[in-house]
Amino acid sequence: MDLVRDTLAGDFRAIARLLRRIEDQPLASRPLLKALYPHTGKAFLLGLTGPPGAGKSSLVDRLVTSFREMGLTVAVVAVDPTSPFTGGAVLGDRVRMQNHATDPGVFIRSLATRGSFGGLTPAVRGVVQVLDAAGFDRILIETVGVGQDEVDVVRLAQTTLVLTVPGLGDGIQAIKAGIMEIADILVLNKADRPGAEQALQELKAMMEMNRSLGVEKPWHPALVKVSARTGEGLNELLERIEAHRTFLTRERPDLLEAKRKDHLTRLILDLVREEAARRTQETLRQNRTWEDRLVQVLERRLDPYTLAEELMDQKHNDPDTP
Amino acid sequence: MDLVRDTLAGDFRAIARLLRRIEDQPLASRPLLKALYPHTGKAFLLGLTGPPGAGKSSLVDRLVTSFREMGLTVAVVAVDPTSPFTGGAVLGDRVRMQNHATDPGVFIRSLATRGSFGGLTPAVRGVVQVLDAAGFDRILIETVGVGQDEVDVVRLAQTTLVLTVPGLGDGIQAIKAGIMEIADILVLNKADRPGAEQALQELKAMMEMNRSLGVEKPWHPALVKVSARTGEGLNELLERIEAHRTFLTRERPDLLEAKRKDHLTRLILDLVREEAARRTQETLRQNRTWEDRLVQVLERRLDPYTLAEELMDQKHNDPDTP
Numbered sequence: 115m116d117l118v119r120d121t122l123a124g125d126f127r128a129i130a131r132l133l134r135r136i137e138d139q140p141l142a143s144r145p146l147l148k149a150l151y152p153h154t155g156k157a158f159l160l161g162l163t164g165p166p167g168a169g170k171s172s173l174v175d176r177l178v179t180s181f182r183e184m185g186l187t188v189a190v191v192a193v194d195p196t197s198p199f200t201g202g203a204v205l206g207d208r209v210r211m212q213n214h215a216t217d218p219g220v221f222i223r224s225l226a227t228r229g230s231f232g233g234l235t236p237a238v239r240g241v242v243q244v245l246d247a248a249g250f251d252r253i254l255i256e257t258v259g260v261g262q263d264e265v266d267v268v269r270l271a272q273t274t275l276v277l278t279v280p281g282l283g284d285g286i287q288a289i290k291a292g293i294m295e296i297a298d299i300l301v302l303n304k305a306d307r308p309g310a311e312q313a314l315q316e317l318k319a320m321m322e323m324n325r326s327l328g329v330e331k332p333w334h335p336a337l338v339k340v341s342a343r344t345g346e347g348l349n350e351l352l353e354r355i356e357a358h359r360t361f362l363t364r365e366r367p368d369l370l371e372a373k374r375k376d377h378l379t380r381l382i383l384d385l386v387r388e389e390a391a392r393r394t395q396e397t398l399r400q401n402r403t404w405e406d407r408l409v410q411v412l413e414r415r416l417d418p419y420t421l422a423e424e425l426m427d428q429k430h431n432d433p434d435t436p
Numbered sequence: 437m438d439l440v441r442d443t444l445a446g447d448f449r450a451i452a453r454l455l456r457r458i459e460d461q462p463l464a465s466r467p468l469l470k471a472l473y474p475h476t477g478k479a480f481l482l483g484l485t486g487p488p489g490a491g492k493s494s495l496v497d498r499l500v501t502s503f504r505e506m507g508l509t510v511a512v513v514a515v516d517p518t519s520p521f522t523g524g525a526v527l528g529d530r531v532r533m534q535n536h537a538t539d540p541g542v543f544i545r546s547l548a549t550r551g552s553f554g555g556l557t558p559a560v561r562g563v564v565q566v567l568d569a570a571g572f573d574r575i576l577i578e579t580v581g582v583g584q585d586e587v588d589v590v591r592l593a594q595t596t597l598v599l600t601v602p603g604l605g606d607g608i609q610a611i612k613a614g615i616m617e618i619a620d621i622l623v624l625n626k627a628d629r630p631g632a633e634q635a636l637q638e639l640k641a642m643m644e645m646n647r648s649l650g651v652e653k654p655w656h657p658a659l660v661k662v663s664a665r666t667g668e669g670l671n672e673l674l675e676r677i678e679a680h681r682t683f684l685t686r687e688r689p690d691l692l693e694a695k696r697k698d699h700l701t702r703l704i705l706d707l708v709r710e711e712a713a714r715r716t717q718e719t720l721r722q723n724r725t726w727e728d729r730l731v732q733v734l735e736r737r738l739d740p741y742t743l744a745e746e747l748m749d750q751k752h753n754d755p756d757t758p
Contacts, residue, residue, distance in 0.1 A: 144741055151739035374734055379720070383713045385744035390712030391705045398701070412696055417473035419466055422707035 118149045124187075124249050126221060133223060136240050141392070147240065150247035155374075157189075157246040158359060161271030162256045163296075168277040169303045172342035174256050178214055180352055186251040187219040191241055193234065193257040193267055221250065235266045236384050242270060269296060270377060272370065273358045277301045278317070280309035294324065297335045298358050305339040305347060314339055332369060333361055394425050440471045446509075446571050448543060455545060458562050463714070469562065472569035477696075479511075479568040480681060483593030484578045485618075490599040491625045494664035496578050500536055502674055508573040509541040513563055515556065515579035515589055543572065557588045558706050564592060591618060592699060594692065595680045599623045600639070602631035616646065619657045620680050627661040627669060636661055654691060655683055716747050 117135070120128030136143045160177075164170050174190060181188045214220035225241060238255065245253050257267050268274055276297035294300075300321070302314055317337055325334060336354045340347035362370040398404050407424070410416040439457070442450030458465045482499075486492050496512060503510045536542035545563060560577065567575050579589050590596050598619035616622075622643070624636055639659055647656060658676045662669035684692040720726050729746070732738040 148739045148741050151741075152736045155736060371734070375730060378730060378733055378740060381740050382744045382747065383716060385741060386712050386716045386748055387709040389744065389748055390708050394705060394708045408697060408700060411700055412693070414474045414477060417470045418700060418703050419470050419473075419707060422704045422711065425704065426708055426711055 118146055121150065121244060121248050122153055126218070129221060129244060129248050132244055133241055136244070137237070140240070147243060150243060153247040154243050155246065157242075157250050157253045159242065159253045159255065159271040159273070160355065161268035161274040162254060162277065163258070163265065163268045163274070164277030164279075164301075164303075166258055168279050169342050170256050170258070170277055173277065173301070173303060173340070174254055175213060176342050176345065176348055177254060177352075178220055180348065181252050182214075182217065182219055187249065188252045188254065189221040189245040189248070189250040190223065190254045190256065191238060191245070192222070192224045193238060193255065221245065221248075235270070236381075236388075238267050239270060239381060239384075265296060272362060272373065273298050273355055275299045275301050275355075277303050278313070279304045280307050280313040294320075294335075298333060299336045299338060299351070299354050301351065302337070302339045303342055306341040306344055310339065332366060333358065390426075397425060397428060440468055443472065443566060443570050444475055448540070451543060451566060451570050454566055455563055458566070459559070462562070469565060472565060475569040476565050477568065479564075479572050479575045480595070481564065481568075481575045481577060481593040482677065483590035483596040484576060484599065485580070485587070485590045485596070486599030486601075486623075486625075488580055490601050491664050492578050492580070492599055495599065495623070495625060495662070496576055497535060498664050498667065498670055499576060499674075500542055502670065503574050504536075504539065504541055509571065510574045510576065511543040511567040511570070511572040512545065512576045512578065513560060513567070514544070514546045515560060515577065543567065543570075557592070558703075558710075560589050561592060561703060561706075587618060594684060594695065595620050595677060597621045597623050597677075599625050600635070601626045602629050602635040616642075616657075620655060621658045621660060621673070621676050623673065624659070624661045625664055628663040628666055632661065654688060655680065712748075719747060719750060 115128060115131070117128050117132045121132050132143075132146060136147070162170055162174060171192070174192075178188050178190065214222065223241060223245075225238060242253055242255070255268060255271055274296050276294070276299075278300070280302070300317060302310065302317060304310070305314075314337070321335060321337060325331075336357070338347055338351045338354055340351050342348075362373075398408075404425070407416060407421050411418050411421055437450060437453070439450050439454045443454050454465075454468060457468065484492055484496060493514070496514075500510050500512065536544065545567075547560060547563060564575055564577070577590060577593055596618050598616070598621075600623070602624070622639060624632065624639060626632070627636075636659070643657065643659060647653075658679070660669055660673045660676055662673050664670075684695075720730075726747070729738060729743050733740050733743055
């Protein structure tokens with residue numbers, strides 16, 4: 115099985131194996147990612163975030179069905195922040211998504227936060243690259259917006275949906291400024307619930323206020339009321355998503371380009387970070403004299419900042435490092 | 437005002453200014469941290485984590501009072517994972533902690549997760565170093581255990597308390613294996629609530645099972661039932677904390693030493709990561725030819741992994757970098 119060739123051909127088994135390989139051996143699988151890279155950049159990435167209970171999975175389910183009806187292939191990356199206390203919600207989502215289990219145009223991947231190799235965003239980035247190269251037309255990245263990490267993940271997308279629901283902890287208060295800023299489309303889900311109209315008015319007022327206060331933005335976030343349960347408002351949401359895509363690809367390709375360049379720079383800095391750490395670990399392992407320096411720091415005869423600087427400069431002189 | 441001298445003397449205003457300086461200008465304040473470093477390593481660090489609603493702040497409040505009664509000075513670092521949806525709980529805690537506001541032996545610092553400069557753990561590490569140098573006998577690090585980041589933070593401590601409460605989402609299920617592993621002392625809080633006895637038995641059974649399954653560990657986690665509200669069980673908890681401290685400092689200083697060395701290595705790797713990223717950003721800024729290489733990656737004529745490698749190797753040849 116040629117993992118790269120078969121992934122490019124869209125073979126699900128190859129994709130799954132490749133993803134597992136990257137997760138297990140991030141460094142050894144680097145050549146695979148290099149080989150896939152020229153084939154990326156075609157998928158349209160849609161990010162979805164919102165608090166627990168906002169109905170993200172149900173909405174993703176609806177969107178997948180709609181995209182399939184349009185003849186588009188879809189991949190879903192469900193990011194689980196793996197709370198050590200409450201982790202595992204995404205496994206449930208996966209079960210719920212079994213609607214699409216037999217559809218050869220839908221690939222679903224759950225991703226847990228790992229403490230390993232560079233954090234959540236690099237991990238999701240790798241997965242998205244594989245799915246992009248595999249030829250999916252749309253990639254949905256779904257994450258609970260509980261921390262900076264999750265927000266960063268969603269920013270990988272070209273279009274970002276922020277979900278909220280009526281009656282969620284003081285209504286509008288539940289959406290903080292930080293998360294508002296990243297929304298291209300603000301979605302009020304569970305619009306069939308009591309209090310939906312009031313929540314909608316509050317959101318509108320807040321958006322008006324933001325608009326009047328803020329700098330003139332090239333794209334004003336849209337506000338859409340939906341019910342993932344009944345399907346109400348779904349068509350309007352799809353229109354808004356398409357409108358934002360057209361805006362980026364046709365009207366303001368410069369913004370899309372700037373976004374891509376920003377992501378690329380972040381990716382490169384993350385790669386440099388990890389490579390620098392890897393080289394330093396190797397230096398520490400290979401050269402016993404560093405052991406003494408570590409002990410000196412523990413004994414407070416040297417400070418860790420100076421030692422870190424020494425280690426970086428040593429690397430410059432080490433003929434063994436590439 | 438000499439920030440370092442006054443911080444070493446325990447001046448609260450100096451400490452607060454120094455902490456703000458480090459947060460705002462992490463790189464420029466590096467010399468201050470270097471100067472403080474020789475004076476660190478004396479404080480005993482106590483980590484506290486648990487799910488929202490476990491009563492962490494109330495217990496911290498009790499512990500602070502108890503430590504003060506023993507004549508010890510105490511600093512509290514309350515880490516807020518700053519959910520973009522629900523952030524800000526720690527501000528409330530701060531208000532609650534006003535019991536100690538006028539006590540010159542208690543310093544309280546809230547710390548929000550920031551996307552900036554290397555993440556949460558490095559930020560907490562810096563704060564702890566300052567408080568340690570300032571001479572506090574005990575430093576309590578309190579965090580909501582919602583993600584890997586928060587768990588990492590708590591691991592900075594020498595003794596880690598994991599809190600749970602009766603009736604919290606399927607009782608025992610609420611504590612996952614990952615968080616159990618880091619507990620030196622497992623605390624069942626709100627023991628005056630119905631269901632406490634059952635929860636205690638479940639916890640005991642789970643700990644027994646872990647013990648029978650797991651590798652023989654040098655320290656078996658203690659289990660303590662407390663009520664932060666009534667003060668019940670607090671003395672036993674304090675004894676357990678002291679017992680673990682004695683275990684580390686007297687019986688097994690080798691374990692304490694290994695822990696310190698592990699933390700130091702992590703710190704150094706984090707410093708190397710950030711320095712490598714900083715140098716790369718500078719390289720990108722200063723040399724326009726990299727701009728072309730970035731564009732080539734965007735056009736898929738080059739892959740980002742190769743470009744990252746080029747950037748790292750370029751640094752080795754650059755006479756301008758130190």
